[in-house]
């Protein structure tokens with residue numbers, strides 16, 4: 417089971433393109449990072465403590481404080 421919950425040891429308040437699991441290749445690698453989607457730093461579409469925004473049909477997200 418792949419999860420993306422623990423990759424933000426430092427604040428990142430810049431919006432970045434959200435990577436959907438369906439965009440990964442047949443090995444489950446991120447199309448941006450070319451490493452395992454579960455291990456890469458990209459934001460997924462349903463992560464906790466992330467603010468999402470749509471721009472021109474593309475979903476972006478940024479980490480928000482969780483405390």
Ligand SMILES: [Zn+2]
Pocket residue numbers: 435446447448449450453456457458
């Ligand atoms: Zn990635």
